[in-house]
Amino acid sequence: MTLSCSDWIHLTAAEFPCIVGLLEWERSTPQPLAVEISLNVNPEGAAGGDLSRSVNYATTLVQVEFVAQEGQWELLESLGAALARLLLAPPARGEQRTDVSQVRVRLQKPSVLSGRAIPCVELSRPRSWLTMPQFANGVPGVVIEVLQEARGTGAYRTHMDPGSTWIIPDNMACMLIAGSGIAKSVTRTVGNILRSDAGTFRASTPVCFLAVSREPRRSLSTPVDGKVPNYHNELSNSCVKPPASSSDGSLLPGAMARRTRINCTVPGCLPV
Numbered sequence: 001m002t003l004s005c006s007d008w009i010h011l012t013a014a015e016f017p018c019i020v021g022l023l024e025w026e027r028s029t030p031q032p033l034a035v036e037i038s039l040n041v042n043p044e045g046a047a048g049g050d051l052s053r054s055v056n057y058a059t060t061l062v063q064v065e066f067v068a069q070e071g072q073w074e075l076l077e078s079l080g081a082a083l084a085r086l087l088l089a090p091p092a093r094g095e096q097r098t099d100v101s102q103v104r105v106r107l108q109k110p111s112v113l114s115g116r117a118i119p120c121v122e123l124s125r126p127r128s129w130l131t132m133p134q135f136a137n138g139v140p141g142v143v144i145e146v147l148q149e150a151r152g153t154g155a156y157r158t159h160m161d162p163g164s165t166w167i168i169p170d171n172m173a174c175m176l177i178a179g180s181g182i183a184k185s186v187t188r189t190v191g192n193i194l195r196s197d198a199g200t201f202r203a204s205t206p207v208c209f210l211a212v213s214r215e216p217r218r219s220l221s222t223p224v225d226g227k228v229p230n231y232h233n234e235l236s237n238s239c240v241k242p243p244a245s246s247s248d249g250s251l252l253p254g255a256m257a258r259r260t261r262i263n264c265t266v267p268g269c270l271p272v
Helices: 057-071 076-088
Strands: 007-018 031-041 102-108 120-126 134-136 142-150 153-160 165-167 172-178 181-183 186-188 200-203 207-213
Touching: 007 057, 031 057, 031 076, 057 076, 057 153, 057 172, 057 207, 076 102, 076 120, 076 142, 076 153
Parallel strands: none
Antiparallel strands: 007 031, 031 102, 102 120, 134 142, 142 153, 153 207, 165 200, 172 207, 181 186, 181 200
């Protein structure tokens, strides 16, 4: 019997300071960003008390703030697309949450027009919309997945096999959202934020980083299937779909995921 799911988890009235916008003063002065998130999930598993079969709203809020504040996005449309892909993405290996079948993201800048009006961008996206190009990293066991790239900012998920290593590039912040590893002889766990001064990170378990770069370097010299993904249209559906997933829908890093490759200069990548 197929369960018809119409249950939602909502995050409302979230507000935090953020560099966001195109105006000169917006590029240097934080302003309030108001965020509302709605997640369509199947709650039956969590009803028995297992939070890993639902979505932890506190974790969701932390990740949303991280992407917004670290990215310093110029357009709400770009930020909204990044958040929509992040929340719709299949759980990484070891990530304790369920799948989300639909997401609504509402972003407001309540003070930018000095009370005359409140500009707002709202996205509603089903799981079928989700597309995330993957790039095979020059380091074995590391795969980078693009959530959104826009002028001056990029958001990614970096997946690592146990034992693999990755040097975090300059101008990038990485939040560990699944697994654990070691950097500078210190064990890093979920929720830790690493930057380039952390040196080489070695994964102890399957790892997933949520990464945000203010210098999204990309050069698509070998398009997949002869098509060049259109990153400038934040709301387009023209990107390449992930090439491999496991039976539970989670990403398979490593050799299987690298069956589809793009030569690229995404931060941390080498041409393959």
